[in-house]
Amino acid sequence: MVVAAILVGIVALEHLYILFMEMFLWTSPNVRKRFGTTESFAKETKALAANQGLYNGFLAAGLIWGLLYPDVSTGYQIQTFFLACVLIAAIYGSFTAKRSIIVVQGIPAAAALIAVLLTW
Structure with missing residues (x-):
């Protein structure tokens, strides 16, 4: 249960970090380098x-x-849904945008999803 919550939390933090980069730092040199984009x-x-x-x-x-939902069973269902969304997005992104997305986003999401399913 604790391992699953930690893994889900890591995936959530990763996506908050991506939000911050894409919404607020997109044109900065470090983020451009990370995403492989030019200034223009x-x-x-x-x-x-x-x-x-x-x-x-x-x-x-x-x-x-899903982590904070008061009913644990429903919380696991919410986590399962959103982890599946992350995993599907990672698979799609790895085919259409950048192969490394499957490693950076897909593997953590898959690990968290497996942990949640084993806990549930």
Whole structure:
């Protein structure tokens, strides 16, 4: 139970971090380097990145909601749903955007999902 909660918390924190990078730091040199974008591309896609960051924030919010939900069984269901969403997004992103997404986002989500399912 504790391991699952820690893993879900890590995935939620990761998506809050992604939200922050995409919404507020998209054009900064460090974030451009991390995402492999040029200065001009980052400026042109700033609004799109912010929108994408917002979606990452929704994933984090759902995971946090699941962790804090007073009924443990329902909380696990919420966590399962949002972890599945993260995993599907990671798989899709690894095919369409950058292969490393499956490692950076997919593996933590899969580990957390397995832990939640084993706990539930």
